[in-house]
Amino acid sequence: MGRTEQPRRRTIRDVSKGGVPGVWLTAYTAPLAHRLDAHVDVILVGDSLGMVVYGMSDTLGVSLDMMIAHGAAVVRASRQALVVVDMPFGSYQESPALAFRNAARVMAETGCGAVKLEGGAEMAETVGFLVQRGIPVCGHVGLMPQAVKATGGFRTQGRDAEQARKVHADAHAIAAAGAFAVVLEGTVEPLSREIAASVPVPVIGIGASPACDGQVLVVDDMLGMFGTAIPRFVRRYADMGDVIDDAVARYAQDVRSRAFPGPEECFGVRRQVTPG
Ligand SMILES: Nc1nc(=O)c2c([nH]1)NC[C@@H]1CN(c3ccc(C(=O)N[C@@H](CCC(=O)O)C(=O)O)cc3)CN21
Ligand SMILES: CC(C)C(=O)C(=O)O
Ligand SMILES: [Mg+2]
Incomplete structure (x- = not known):
């Protein structure tokens, strides 16, 4: 550190397995990012912003330009937190090359520290492609909101044995491909606990398990700012509404x-x- 003590911004190397759980929250705007910065380890610029900020009924209509605009605002307004930006639907599924091109834009135009993308074993090749070329990637398995039209709703995952095996294999595949962490969303116990215990990288839970290496929530949900259809896994810490x-x-x-x-x-x- 220099003469004037500036807190170093966290990097993916600060996201650790075991010990005190990592504190993750979403933020999409400068004022909220500025407030969260002193309290959280990671600020996630989630594609949930499509629902929370833009009033969409799912996340499929979120564009890369929207993620970049909000990601840049959050990076500008924060100093300490690691900022992770979600790759939106359609920006990475087609091929590893397209995923790299779009993820590189997100990194270059926002200044964020990592990107996150949804997907299991089928996305492992893409995760490896990005990581080997210098882009830190966080995975996201279990309930994958960008697949809502295929799964028929925001459904809890892992209720039957076949589904449980799939989520387990997905988390392991993404970790093996080089992801620095994996978000595990909407999965039942004891599956969530078993995944957190066995996956070699930090597992960040949302509607998953207290055994995870960190927890994440949509900030508007926990502040009582988001009106409609709040998932059961949310705890309300304020009633800002x-x-x-x-x-x-x-x-x-x-x-x-x-x-x-x-x-x-x-x-x-x-x-x-x-x-x-
Ligand atoms: N405001 C907000 N909060 C979120 O957590 C969130 C978003 N938006 N947008 C993207 C995804 C979508 N998410 C969701 C949305 C709804 C449920 C939900 O209604 N779950 C039901 C259980 C459904 C079932 O298992 O059949 C619940 O009661 O929690 C869950 C996750 C999580 N993410
Ligand atoms: C709910 C979190 C994990 C997310 O992906 C988002 O906010 O978009
Ligand atoms: Mg998301």
């Missing part, structure tokens, strides 16, 4: 009654002098 409702309702009342703006909020109007 209620705070906003209350503030906006009071503002509306003040405008309608001409209580806002007051003299102190207007230019060229003599302020009332309060004694004391």
Whole structure:
């Protein structure tokens, strides 16, 4: 470190297996990224932004340009956290070469530390292709939201033995291909625990298991800001929606009654002098 103590930004080497679980949260905007930065290890610019920020009913309509714009905002507004950006639907499935081209754009144009992509054994070749060429990749197995049209909904994974074997094999394939971590979403116990214990890289759970090496949530969900269809695995740490409702309702009342703006909020109007 230099003379002025600047906290070094975390890298994928700080994402570790075992020990104190890693703290991951999504953020899509500069103000929230700025607030999260002091508290979390990793900020994930998730493609869930399509649903959370843009009101889409799934993540399929999210574009690479959207991910780059939000990824760049989050990198600008943070100093310490490792920033991971989701590769959106259609930007990496076609071939390893296309995946590299698009992931390279994300890295170059956002300044993020890694990308994340959904997929199991079928994406292992692509993960290896990117990692061998200098792009750190986080995997994402289990419930894969970009496959929602194929799976028929956001369904918990691993309920039957065949599915459980598949999720297990997927996590191992992605880790073996060189991913620095794997997000495990929407999988039952004890499968989730077994995957966390056996996969050699950090397993980050969302609707998975307390045995994971880290946990991730969509920040708007845990803040009580996202109204519709909140998954069962979310714990609400705040009710920001209620705070906003209350503030906006009071503002509306003040405008309608001409209580806002007051003299102190207007230019060229003599302020009332309060004694004391
Ligand atoms: N706001 C938000 N939070 C998320 O966690 C999230 C997104 N958006 N968008 C992308 C994906 C989609 N996710 C979801 C969405 C819905 C369920 C859900 O409704 N799950 C049901 C169980 C469904 C079943 O097993 O049949 C639940 O009750 O939790 C789960 C994950 C997780 N991700
Ligand atoms: C829910 C997390 C893991 C994610 O992929 C996203 O926010 O898009
Ligand atoms: Mg995602």
